[in-house]
Amino acid sequence: MELFGYWRTSATYRVRVALALKGLEAAERNVDIDKGENLGPDFLRLNPMGAIPALGVAGVAQPLTQSLAILEYLEETTPEPPLLPRDPLGRARVRSLALMLAADTHPLVVPRVRKYLTEKEGFDPARWKAWQVQWFTTGLLAFEQRLAADGEAGRFSHGDQVTLADICLASIPAVMQVFGVPVPDEAPTVKRIVAACNELPAFANADPYRQAGAPAKPA
Amino acid sequence: MELFGYWRTSATYRVRVALALKGLEAAERNVDIDKGENLGPDFLRLNPMGAIPALGVAGVAQPLTQSLAILEYLEETTPEPPLLPRDPLGRARVRSLALMLAADTHPLVVPRVRKYLTEKEGFDPARWKAWQVQWFTTGLLAFEQRLAADGEAGRFSHGDQVTLADICLASIPAVMQVFGVPVPDEAPTVKRIVAACNELPAFANADPYRQAGAPAKPA
Structure with missing residues (x-):
């Protein structure tokens, strides 16, 4: 492939x-x-x-x-x-968590949106940064609140096994670090789960700064 | 339920x-x-x-x-x-088409984005409308081009059976009509498939203007 x-x-x-x-x-x-x-x-x-x-x-x-x-x-x-649980309700929960970030959060901060807002609306770097912070933060805080509300998180977002929800979750701080946007302190469960993901080689090796063509990781 | x-x-x-x-x-x-x-x-x-x-x-x-x-x-x-085909490649195609609209298009034009752009960035109705047109049009034209490129559309987006892709496709013009944004003429396949969907009662009865609480449909 x-x-x-x-x-x-x-x-x-x-x-x-x-x-x-x-x-x-x-x-x-x-x-x-x-x-x-x-x-x-x-x-x-x-x-x-x-x-x-x-x-x-x-x-x-x-x-x-x-x-x-x-x-x-x-x-x-x-x-x-498996990256999805076996039961339909569990699968629905994992897919819903994944979509909260992959659909409702990330598409707002991609290059074509930046292009529109900078070229058509004259966003300067500060306004673009405020936009990024708004949607990254909104998405991660909603994810945090969801985990707090339903009590189904364990070591990872859905119990103790890695699922698609964790992959989508970890993908957000992975790109936030590139743009210098911090994970909000009000999302401690998110931080804990992302740290647990990054202990696994599959996640650690996917870090943007470990890829070909990447610049040096900022200190 | x-x-x-x-x-x-x-x-x-x-x-x-x-x-x-x-x-x-x-x-x-x-x-x-x-x-x-x-x-x-x-x-x-x-x-x-x-x-x-x-x-x-x-x-x-x-x-x-x-x-x-x-x-x-x-x-x-x-x-x-079934709303997904049986084969994994077909399922991947249908899900990808669905996500082009449900993830890459629709989340850009939802109320919380309108709220941010009007309250924080002072968008007036014309600028908000231009934003809506930009993303609805981008999404539908990409969908059209994708169908033209791979030749797998039939009466519906994936052969002749209704799938999740058609549900997501039809959901876009359904809300565009409410906002007065036209489906672009450069998307004839999209228009044809949406019309085929609307011949089915499940789609026709889901029309926003047929729901409780809806205003009268504009002429």
Whole structure:
């Protein structure tokens, strides 16, 4: 398999982690979104949204797209270790947690939104930073409150096994560090679970600053 | 079951359609997001994101949240008629199409984003409308291009059976009509598939203007 991604993106991180947890190998192909390579004709033929990641699978004409769709595909085709619980209610909870961040949070802070707000609305770096802080913080505090409310978290977001919810959760601080946005102190459970994730090599090795093309990690 | 929703929201529409396609009954409870009821203490206890829809299931303490998680739950617990294809690659394609709209498009135009842009950034109605048009149009044109590129659409987005992709697709024009944003003419396949969906009672009856609490449909 081939993973078209970029060192610092949250959605690429999710696929990187899932591949590693499943013990699957994929060569990572760098698509430099800072240079607009994702919006060039070659990549748009692969993925009309111009979004990464995209997972190329042998014998399949078009790569798979959308990180959560890719994660579900990996879960269905390589069931062990499972990244979803067995029971439908547990699966619904894990998917809901994952979507709180992958759907309701992260799409607000991606490059095409920054481009619109800076070019069409004249956002300067401070206003863009305030926007980033607003949505990262809103998403993580809601996740924290959800975990506090239903009491189903354990070492990880859903009991003691890693699930898609943890992959999506850890993908947010992974990109926040790149943008210099701190995880709010009011999210202690989030911090604890992210730390537990980062003790696992699959997460630690997916860190943006460990990827090809990444700059040195800020001190 | 109980569906906590609101007449005009895209995500409530998705759950309404899926319940109808599966032949399931759920009493719909109106949460008036225009009056901020979703951000009141009662509803925040149900769903810390303050987002609707939420599906109450008998014997389960907290309602299920996030429309795509709810749709997957309904698919797992009531498999007929299927809303996902059988093969993993087909399922990945359908989920990816669904996420292009449910994750990459719709979260950008929800009330909490409007609130931020109007209150913190002083967006007037024209700037908010331009923002809505930008993301609805971007999402639908990408969906159109994706269908044109891979040749897997039939009467619906994935062959001739209704899937989660169609539910998410139809949910976008359903809310665009409320905001007076037209489906772009450059998306003829999208228009054709949405029309095919609306020939089915499950979709037609989910129309925002057919719900309790809705105003009269504009001429």
